[in-house]
Amino acid sequence: MVTVRPYQPFDLPGMYQVCLRTGDSGQDATALYRNPDLLAHTYAGPYPVADPGLSFVAVDEQGVLGYIIATADTLEFETWQEEHWWPGLREQYPVSLGQDPQDGTQDWLRIAHIHRSRPTPDDLYEKYPAHLHIDILPRGQRSGLGRRLVTTLTDALRARGVRGLHLGVGSGNPGAFAFYQAIGFHEERRADWGSTMVMDLQDR
Template structure:
């Protein structure tokens, strides 16, 4: 099945949300963890193509969108925008809630919505951009993840961005190995995972 990488189109947003959910458990399906299937996308995918659509690319085939890379060239500016324009509506719609003790994790994402989680300034001096990437199983193992990263990196270089960073969970060793293969280096080990950086200059 032929697949291609192309820039984001607004019609892709629903697919991006769906893929975010289907890959949200260390690369596997997280649907069973959330009563509201949109929450994960609200936190980790949706704001990026809204704030900086030119930094989002998708993998498309005749079944639809099979993967994406979402990013922002300016993390500090993105975080200000998210605080002013993205979170307020969601905070009103999803007030804080207790753990229902039923195995679901909506309350964890709602807590994230209500938190402020700025990126440390020293990271942003060298790696001001950041990204998230997800591929459905049908698009894995074909080099499309590397191609998405390279496509984004080329776009960011054209914009004069010196570096790109991301965070990855220790529970996802496959993703860690992938990022190292495509050129990311470990910047910092954190309690939950690793901060990785890709120099672009």
């Protein structure tokens, strides 16, 4: 039995685990990081702090097995990160650590990202200002849970009057691309890293 419910602060450790265990294009990224928290510091942690009302978790008898997190306004969120999230992490992880140690680990990439990130306006945000991240452990996949989480989030965004939603899908994760197409997203942009997909929240 899987319950989908709003995020609570005690869910955060479980969310960090899910982020790490799905962080390599949907596969377990544990072996890629010396510091198991760095990936989630970048892609999970700030969302429920900035706007807990747009964070939802899926829980079963073993704990958190998935989540969906979002911001209603990407540029506003990036500005919040610059003011409130990145400064502490930049102090904790000096820029000197953002160099490739040539050992196959990826901590340095996340640290470089922490120091490089800045609020970046984009014309895309005019129609699709919200963005999301969703991660589900293997035991919760192919069960309809992904669609359930997305529906929960889009209902919350529509209730706020948000116009549209976007997300990024890495080129190494074709299964995710197909899933998002199946639930109503379409590809807006394509780049070397992957695709930007969008959903109009006013069309239904």
